[in-house]
Amino acid sequence: MLTEADTAIVFNIQHYSVHDGPGIRTTVFLKGCPLNCWWCHNPESRDGKPAIFMFPDRCIGCETCLTVCPENVAEPLDWNPAGRCDVERCTMCLECADACPAEARTVVGTPYGVDELMAEIDKDQVFYEQSGGGVTFSGGDPLGTRQNAAFLLSCLKACEKRGYHRAVDTAGFASRQTVLSVAPLTDLFLYDLKMLDDEKHRKYVGVSNQLILDNLRLLSSLDAEVWIRVPLIPGINDDDCNLDETAAFVSSLDRSYPIHLLPYHRIGSDKHRHLDEDYLLQTLDPPSDEEVARAAERLRAHSLEVIVGGSRDE
Ligand code: SF4
Numbered sequence: 667m668l669t670e671a672d673t674a675i676v677f678n679i680q681h682y683s684v685h686d687g688p689g690i691r692t693t694v695f696l697k698g699c700p701l702n703c704w705w706c707h708n709p710e711s712r713d714g715k716p717a718i719f720m721f722p723d724r725c726i727g728c729e730t731c732l733t734v735c736p737e738n739v740a741e742p743l744d745w746n747p748a749g750r751c752d753v754e755r756c757t758m759c760l761e762c763a764d765a766c767p768a769e770a771r772t773v774v775g776t777p778y779g780v781d782e783l784m785a786e787i788d789k790d791q792v793f794y795e796q797s798g799g800g801v802t803f804s805g806g807d808p809l810g811t812r813q814n815a816a817f818l819l820s821c822l823k824a825c826e827k828r829g830y831h832r833a834v835d836t837a838g839f840a841s842r843q844t845v846l847s848v849a850p851l852t853d854l855f856l857y858d859l860k861m862l863d864d865e866k867h868r869k870y871v872g873v874s875n876q877l878i879l880d881n882l883r884l885l886s887s888l889d890a891e892v893w894i895r896v897p898l899i900p901g902i903n904d905d906d907c908n909l910d911e912t913a914a915f916v917s918s919l920d921r922s923y924p925i926h927l928l929p930y931h932r933i934g935s936d937k938h939r940h941l942d943e944d945y946l947l948q949t950l951d952p953p954s955d956e957e958v959a960r961a962a963e964r965l966r967a968h969s970l971e972v973i974v975g976g977s978r979d980e
């Protein structure tokens with residue numbers, strides 16, 4: 667019988683990644699995340715189950731979706747460009763997407779077993795060896811759901827046996843026990859730190875930041891390797907107060923960590939449209955180079971190492 671540790675829903679496997687840790691890496695994106703960040707650039711990853719992306723401009727009006735839908739709620743996207751159907755009655759059986767000949771409805775997320783995923787990861791072994799790279803588990807959040815965390819543990823053990831460098835990209839909203847079980851098997855955490863004010867965190871991220879801060883303190887006390895990643899979102903967390911509070915918190919940890927400043931970009935906005943969701947930051951522009959440089963300098967004033975971007979090589 668399959669257990670939670672045996673399977674997870676994977677929505678992307680990115681080969682030759684140079685942004686998610688040292689060297690050339692394979693980044694595995696697991697579906698499922700308990701947060702709800704306004705700027706999320708992978709909104710298709712929040713729900714732990716497979717989802718449907720909709721591309722109305724690809725629809726050829728064949729009406730196959732209409733024919734196969736067991737609930738009689740799917741509509742050709744040229745009738746209904748917004749893609750909305752009766753969401754109360756849609757069971758997300760995915761039959762319309764599986765049957766769509768034009769990929770106007772596309773399934774996002776595929777169940778993977780540990781062995782199947784490791785076979786995919788093993789294909790890039792030579793690049794890990796030559797570049798000092800390895801495997802990064804991202805999401806969604808690989809620690810963010812019970813199933814993801816159980817699956818992650820199995821994969822980390824399999825990677826450890828093969829001698830692969832292992833990174834975990836997480837927002838840290840997980841139980842203390844989960845963090846304690848994953849930490850000994852992880853060479854590097856890419857750890858998101860979005861904002862220190864708890865009220866603002868609840869508003870823009872959907873949850874309190876208390877657990878996230880506690881788990882980062884815990885990792886620091888365990889002497890874990892961590893790259894702290896701060897998304898820089900204009901008007902939301904780029905104010906001096908948050909930058910100073912972030913720097914003070916990072917400085918208070920048991921060991922010193924670099925901060926990777928990740929400027930906001932708009933990649934997520936199209937994805938929200940394909941999911942037929944509203945994007946709350948529709949009118950927000952990315953920060954200018956000057957604004958990014960100013961934020962980096964503000965953090966560096968606290969004697970912290972600050973890198974703009976996700977990799978030390980960028
Ligand atoms: S099956 Fe796809 S291409 Fe055909 S009508 Fe439905 S959405 Fe359009």
Ligand code: SF4
Pocket residue numbers: 734735736737738739740751755756757758759760761762763
């Ligand atoms: S996912 Fe299933 S129930 Fe929902 S619209 Fe498509 S075919 Fe119908």
